[in-house]
Amino acid sequence: MNIEYYIVLSIALFCIGIAGVLTRRNAIIIFMCIELMLNAVNLLLVAFSKMHHLKGVAANPNAGIDGQLFVFFIMVVAAAEVSVGLAIIVMMYRNVHSVDVNFLNRLKH
Amino acid sequence: MNGLQFEALLPYTLLAAASLVVILLIAFRLSHTVIQITGFILMCAVMVALLQASALLPVAIYPIFQIDGFALLFTGLLVLCVMVVGLFSFIYFEEREENPKEYYILLFLGTLGAAVLSISSHFISLFIGLELLSVSLYALIAYLRNRNNAVEAGIKYLVLAAISSAFLLFGMAMIYMETGSMEFATIAKKLQTSNGHSILFITGTGMMVVAIGFKLALAPFHLWAADVYEGAPTPVTAFIATASKIGVFAVLLRFFQTIGLSNYPMVITVFLVLAVASMIIGNLLALRQQNLKRLLAYSSIAHFGYLLVAFLPGNAAGVQVAVFYLLSYSITLLIAFGVITLLSSREQDTGDLALFRGLFWKKPVTAAVLTLALLSLAGIPLTGGFLAKFFVLATGAQQQLWFPVTVLVITSVIGLYYYLRVISTLFGEAVPTPVKKTLHPFFYLTTYTSLIVMVVLLCWLGTFPNDVIEYINRQLLIR
Secondary structure, three states, X not given: OOXXXXXXXXXXXXXXXXXXXXXXXXXXXXXXXXHHHHHHHHHHHHHXXXXXXXXXXXXXXXXXXXXXXXXXXXXHHHHHHHHHHHHHHHHHHHHHOOOEHHHOOOOOO | XXXXXXXXXXXXXXXXXXXXXXXXXXXXXXXXXHHHHHHHHHHHHHHHHHHHXXXXXXXXXXXXEEEOHHHHHHHHHHHHHHXXXXXXXXXXXXXXXXXXXXXXXXXXXXXXXXXXXXXXXXXXXXXXXXXXXXXXXXXXXXXXXXXXXXXXXXXXXXXXXXXXXXXXXXXXXXHHHHHOOOEHHHHHHHHHHOOOOOHHHHHHHHHHHHHHHHHHOOHHHOHHHXXXXXXXXXXXXXXXXXXXXXXXXXXXXXXXXXXOHHHOHHHHHHHHHHHHHHHHHHHHHHOXXXXXXXXXXXXXXXXXXXXXXXXXXOOHHHHHHHHHHHHHHHHHHHHHHHHHHHHOOOOOOOOEXXXXXXXXXXXXXXXXXXXXXXXXXXXXXXXXXXXXXXXXXXXXXXXXXXXXXXXXXXXXXXXXXHHHHHHHHHOOOOOOOOOOOOXXXXXXXXXXXHHHHHHHHHHHHHHOOHHHHHHHHHHHHOO
C-alpha cells in the first residue's frame, strides 16, 4: 500500500488526540487522548520501518529494523507514564473529589 | 561491549545503581539520615568515576551512546547539582513528609535520565533519557501529596510533558521517514547526500523543537513553568531549574552540532524567535510577580533566552560559552532555592515576597547570600552571572547577531529592576515571624556550608574565570 495512506491516518489520529486534550475536561479522557497521540506515532514508525525495509533489504537484511524497535520502547514508556499519571489522578480525586481539571486553578497570580 | 566501554559507562552505571541501593536501604528500614548520607557518598563515587573515565575518552557505544568530553562536562555539572539538591532535601522533607525516603530513588532516577541525555547520540537513547527524567519529575513534583497545589502542579506538568513527548516522537518519526536512520551521525550523512531541505525534515525538526522548547521552558511553551515552580517542593524546583534543563540542553547541543543545523537558515530563524521571545516575555512577566519562586521561574525563562543567543552561532566558542553560562546559572539558582528551602515553614514554602521583608535584620548571612545570588542573576560585575552574560554578548557580537544582542541588553536592564526590588525588600522593616521547630544542627550546618561554598564559587567564577574556561576547553576537545 502507498505510504501516504499511513501518514494521513497517523496525522488524523494525532490531531484527534490533540483536539481531545485541548477540549476535554476529564483527566482520564485527557490521558486516553495522549495515548492516542503516542499510538499514532507507533503506527507511523511501523509503516516507515516496513518502507525502509523493503527499500534496503537487498543491501542489508536488517534495514529499517530500528523503527520497529523504537515502537517497543514507546509502548513501555507509555505504560510507565500512565501508571504514574493515574496515581497522580487518584491523589487529585482524594483531594478535590473529582477528576475534572477545571478544579485545578489555585496556582494563579 | 568491551572492557573499555564498560569502564567509560561506569559513572552512568553507578547512577543507576544509586537508586537501587536506596531501594534496598528502604527495604531494610534504615533511617532518613543514613539514606541521605549514603546518597551523598554515592554521588561522590559517581564524580570519582567520571574523573577516572575522562582518561579513556572518547568512547562510543555504537550506535546509542557517545561518551566524550562534552558528555563528561555536562554529567559532572548534573551530578554536582544533584548533590546540592540532595543536601537541601534533608531539612525540607524531614519536617514535612512521613515518607521522605522514596524521594531519593526518584531524584537519582531523574539524574540518570538527564545524564543519559547528555551521552545519547540516537533517538532511542534520547527518548529513554527524556522519559526517565520526566516520569521521575511527575512523581517528584506531586511528592507532597497532601498539599493541593503539589498535585495540581503535578497534573499540569504531566499532561503538558506527555503531549510534548508525543510531539517529539512525531518529529523523530518524520526525520526517520526522510533519512531511514535514527542515529545522529548517520542522519547527518544522509542529509548531506540528499536534498536536506525537504518538507518532512523541516516539519520533523520543528516538532522536535516544540518538545525541546517545552522542556527548557522557552517562550511560547513556557506556560507551565511558573505554576510548576510554585507548586513543586522547593528542592524539586531547584532540580527542574538546573538538572532537567541542563540535560535537555546537552542533547539539544549535540543534536544541533552533529546534524549541522546551523546550515539551515530556517532553523536558525526559529531559534532566534524563541530566544527573543523568551527574553522579552520572561523579563516582562517577572516584573509583576509577588512570589519569589514564580519570579525565579520567569527569570529562568529569560536566562534560557540569553543562553540561546550563545547557542545560535553553533560553533565551538558557542558551546564553551554555553557550558560556562550553565555552570554559573545553576550555582546561582541553587543558592536562591537553597535559601528558600531554609526559610520555608512546615505548612508552606516561603515564596511570598512579603515573607522576605526585613530578612537582613533577622538573618544577615542568609539575606546576604540571597542578595549575591540575585545580583549574579541580574549580571552585576564580580559575580559569575556577569561574566557569563558578557561571554554570551561577546559571542553574539562576533557572529554579528545584532538583533538578539540588542534585545539581550535591553531586557537585562528590565531584569535588573525586579531583582533589585527583591533585594530592597530584604532590607525593609522586619515583621515578626513565629519561631519554627529546629532539627539537628548538623544538617543546618551542612546546608549553610554548601551555600557559602557556592557563593565563594560564584565570586571566584566572576573574578578568575580562566581556570574554569581552560578546563572546559580542554574537555570539549576530547571528541
